[in-house]
Amino acid sequence: MALMTVKFNLKKRVTLAQTLWLMNWFSVMAGVLVFSLGLVLKVELRKRSEMMDNAESHFVPNSLICVGILACALNAFGGKICYDSLDLAKYSKWKPFLKPFLATCFIFNILLLLTAGLCFTMRLALESTLMHGLKSGMRYYKDTDTPGRCYMKTTLDMMQIEFRCCGNNNYKDWFEIQWISNRYLDFSSKEVKDRIKSNVDGKYLMDGVPFSCCNPSSPRPCIQYQITNNSAHYSYDHQSEELNIWTRGCREALLSYYSNMLNSIGILVLLVLLLEGAVMVGLRYLHTSLESLSNPEDPESESEGWLLQKSVKETVSSFLKGLKSMAKSNQVDSDAEAGGGEAQTVATVS
Template sequence: MSPVKSNGVKDGKSSAKNKTPKKELKSRNNTPNAKPKLKSEKGDKPVSTQVTYKRIKLFSMIFTIVAAILIILSLHLLWTSINIRSRFGSYLNMISSGEGEILPTLLAIPVVISLILDITIIVFVYKLFADKREPLANKIIFYLVLGTLAVMVLTLVTIFATLGHVFGSSKHVEDGIRVAMSKYAVSSYHKKQIDRLQIEFQCCGSTKYDDWYNISWSDQAMSSTDSMPSKTPFSCCKIKSKFPCIHYAIDCIGTSYLYVPEFNLSVSATGCHAKIIKKKRKIGMTIVGYLILFICLEVLMLVPVRFLQTAHSTDYKFDDAAKTYTVWLIGSNPNGPASTPLLKKDEKGGKTSHSKESGKAPPPVPPVPPELRE
């Protein structure tokens, strides 16, 4: 019986050792040395990756290509804004003072600012590959990246402003055309612009050709048809009409040319207001498309620039093809200010090992236990 008793005692002791009070478990979980959650560890550092020098050269090549495309596109958009101002804008300025400046300005402002920033970025990216350390160039590129992001936000605002302008109220355009028509007989500038407008857009009047009926647009001293009703200027005639242009007594049936207004009207039936608004919206949507493409290219350029800037910020120079460089998009350097070589030879044994992160002291050597000293 004694062996059974002794085994029972031993089993009791072992079971007592395995039991842990609930209060002790709670106290262990609440100790300050408890391991923090994984989310907090990830949130302390930005998402980064290690790249080789070959990848750095690839980023540089991508940046060069996209930057060249951006500069060509910027110059093309500047020429487009000048062309809009000189042609369509001149008609809008005749109708409403300053109206023709809005669309070209909305296109030109973000493009000019971005062009200046892009050229500056190209200059300082070239300096990153110099033989000496360039901390100032790295810092300037960082602020240029921030400035380009601000211009992208400005471009988005410009897109919404353009849409609001072209799809907004157009009552002032309709009234402006009528005012310009009233000056047709007394102002050579308005006569020339109205004639150009009606010929180029194949339109007549503000809303319809009969807008001219109530306007004294001809020179009474030189015109022998001033008493004729329903007449319009010759610029109202359709270019593609197969019949002779009847722009006097338009609403009357003519026997000479077998003219019937309902069947062979030879003047443009559409008013210039509708044609101008249609053209204005077409130009506005073209500007919006260009600006969206412009933003996409800016993003494609900024990503490799940011990678180059972050990789360069470790040593402030690219001088060793055997190094790896840490790159990231958002946040600060997760590994300190120095880049790390791929492999580093030990001075004594000649063995290779990964180099330590700069700025961190090596861990202390633990003491040798007494039982191992003998």
């Protein structure tokens, strides 16, 4: 017994075909939007690739780009089928392709669902790669004369200014690394010598941060050196001077920025999935209603459309039987090939 049967006349079939044609082109435009957002996300990730530990984060934008291209191609093809279905003579040439096309649409919808899931779960991968990437990038901040690292200072400074953040977890991360190059240190100074000697690794560490950590909204000139030394500055308490420098870590700021972008893209992909699902269901009804015409020579005759020709249970069982028969046929073929090989070996020995 067919599942969810609907009766159609010529007017209903024409209305369904026209609606599906329009929905397919809406889906094409949605595919272009998904493709564009994938490119935007890829560009945003590439802009800060120096602060990311690996290239795995580009898997999601690449998936979005591929899904967008597939959506455009499949829905353009589906729109052509819906348009030609208004003429039975033109529709007849598409009959052999309809079942494979519907199966492809079903697989594509599963791919859309997986892509949306990747958008919502990418935060976990980004958090790890940003943590290691920012930590590594901060160590290279001082290497302005080293090929391949000379732009790291500019990149980090622009990021801290743009996202109003400082350090990896917070501004104290700068206290643990030497971010001033040796070429700008006066090694004849007693203060410099004492700081280097006091460190096991012989690095020049201090309780200071780069200028890009300064908050322009601070009512007083920015204090970026001797931040924790209250006596070094007049009327100053580093624990209460929240407006002096940014206290938010850049990892948190970047995660929030990318998470908002990915969540928005994920919601859009889910909306595209709903649209694609509606198109697939409508195309199934159109296909079955045209196949079941009471008089194929008369386009005005009535027909019935359905989602499944059998019940869900029967459909699943027949699908499983088909898989089992395919597995058995493959096993028989492999056994026959093995038997033929043994017979050939025996004949050769004889």
